[in-house]
C-alpha cells in the first residue's frame with residue numbers, strides 16, 4: 001500500500017508537524033521511538049501507521065496500531081522521559097494518541113499490545129481539527145491534525161483527562177494565540193484542567209541580517225537571485241544553544257531556498273556542494289506533496305556561491321550540526 005509511511009518518513013512527518021506549532025522544536029535522536037525537544041521539554045514519540053484490525057474483526061470502524069517491546073522502545077523507557085504512543089493515518093492526515101500512562105502499564109506486562117480507535121473518529125478529526133474516542137476502559141483517545149501535535153506534547157497529561165468539548169476549545173485557543181519569545185506561553189483553564197499554549201518565536205538580530213546581506217551582496221548563495229527576495233538564514237537554527245548570530249553561521253538565501261534549507265529538503269555538504277535530501281523527497285512523494293519537484297531540482301547551482309572574503313565562509317562545523325538537526329543523516 002502506497003499510503004504506509006516508513007520509519008524515516010514518519011520522522012520527517014514529526015519534524016514538519018512540530019515546526020507548525022513552535023520554532024523551539026527539534027529532533028534529537030533515536031529511531032522509533034524518536035526523541036524530540038519541544039519548548040525546552042524532551043519526549044520520546046513512538047509512532048506507527050494506523051491500520052484496520054485485520055482478519056476476523058467484526059467492527060469495520062475499528063482501527064489500531066501495534067506496539068512491541070523492541071530494543072529501542074526499552075531504551076527510551078529506561079531514559080525516564082515520557083514515551084508517547086501515536087498513530088498516523090495518511091488517508092485522513094491525522095495523528096491519534098493513546099494515554100501513555102495506561103499503555104505503559106499494559107506494555108510492561110506484555111511483549112506486543114494493540115491500541116484501538118475508530119476510523120470514524122479519525123475522519124471527524126480531519127473535519128474538525130480534533131476528535132475524541134472513549135474506549136470501554138474509559139480511556140480518552142484523541143485524534144488531531146498535524147498542527148496540534150506540539151500542543152498535544154505540551155499538554156498530554158491534561159488532554160487524556162479532558163473531553164472533546166474542552167479540547168475543541170483548546171485547539172481554538174491555540175489557533176488564536178499569538179507567537180511569543182517566552183519559554184512558556186498562554187495558560188488556559190478548561191474544565192478543571194490547566195493547559196498551556198506556547199507558539200515560540202525567536203528574536204531576529206538585525207545586525208546578523210545586515211552582515212549576511214553584505215557578505216553575499218544580497219544574492220542567494222544557492223541560485224544567485226537578488227531582486228530583494230533574499231533572507232539571512234541560520235545554519236544552526238537559532239533555537240539551538242549553538243545557533244549564534246555570527247556571520248559564519250549565516251547563509252544568504254532567497255525565500256524559497258531558505259525554506260527548503262530549513263525544512264531539510266536541500267542541504268550543503270562539507271565541500272559546499274548543494275544536495276537534495278532524497279529520503280525527504282521519498283516521504284513527500286508518499287504524502288502526495290511532491291508537486292513541482294522536477295522544476296525545483298533545476299533551480300540551484302551545484303555548489304554554494306560563497307562570499308568574496310574567506311573569513312565570511314560558512315563554518316563547516318556548523319553545517320554538520322545544522323544538517324543533523326534537520327534530520328539529514
Ligand SMILES: [Zn+2]
Nearest residue numbers: 220223254257
Ligand atoms: Zn535561491
